[in-house]
Amino acid sequence: MLSVQQLHVKGRRDYLLPPTSLQAARGELLLVSGKRQDQRTALALTLSGRMKPTAGSIDWDGGTRIKRLRQDSAVVDAPGVNEPEPHLSVRDLVTEDLALIPRRYRGALLSTPWLKVNRFEDIAGRWAEELPADRRLELLTALALANPHTDLLVADSPDRHSGDPADWLPRLEELAYDAGRPLAVVAVVGSVPPDxxxxxxxxxxAAPAPESADALNPETEDAR
Structure with missing residues (x-):
């Protein structure tokens, strides 16, 4: 289980990530909403151990070591961080991502057989930027899970590619509820689908409540 308490990251003037608490169990999909893209990405990176929080705690499966969290997690499609470069073909993207898997897990993984086994041959020659939202997410999550050590999946703003939840929600549900590989799945989204x-x-x-008007104006009590 992923358990987060009062996690926050300070920026220059404002919170890059306001204080946030959450829990995500294995075999569960948690949706976390946030209006600002920078805050959504900050949360995704912090939950996966890629960004150091200013304060707060992260507990993953009973441990607090960031190194283990990084090893066990994958962040998917974070803008400006690990989203696919638009000039890459799917085949080149797969080659690059498979090369990042630790050698002890990688074995003889090559792009052509991987694309065939995972049923992405039909899009192998297409540019990454032109993929439909659903196929994009299928591809990127499959690549994230090519590392057998990945137990926590954090998707950054999958809804930014399509306003239709059917293009991203079913895939994340499928991964979360897969009994053969129980994952903790967190999707940080612009808005939660109404249904x-x-x-x-x-x-x-977990941000502190704003001070009341009376607290901000000490003369109020005397005027009563």
Missing amino acids: WTGPITEIGN
């Missing part, structure tokens, strides 16, 4: 009945939370849910 979603699973667990949800929002960025900044």
Whole structure:
């Protein structure tokens, strides 16, 4: 289980990530909403151990070591971080991503047989930027899971490629509820689909409540 308490990252003037608490169990898809793309990406990177928080705690399967969190997690399609370069073909993208898998897990993984086994041959010659939203997510999550050590999947703003939840939600549900490989799956989204009945939370849910008007104006009490 992933358990996060009061996690936040300070920026120059404002919170890059406002204080946020959440829990995501294996075999579960958690949707976390946030209006700002920079905050969504900051949360995705922090949850996966790629960004150091200013304060707060992250517990993954009973441990707090960031190194283990990084090894066990994958962040998917973070803008400006690991989203596919537009000039790459799917075949080249697969080659690059497979090369990042630790050698002890990689074995003889090559792009051509991997594309065939995972049923992406039909898009192998296409540019990454022209993929439909659903196929894009299928490809990127499959690449993330090519590392057998990945147990936590964090998808950064999958809804930015399509306003239709059918283009991204079913794939993430499929991965979360796969009994053969129980993953903890977190999707950080711009908005939660209206018919979603699973667990949800929002960025900044642990931020302190703003001070009341009376607290901000000490003369109020004397005027009563």
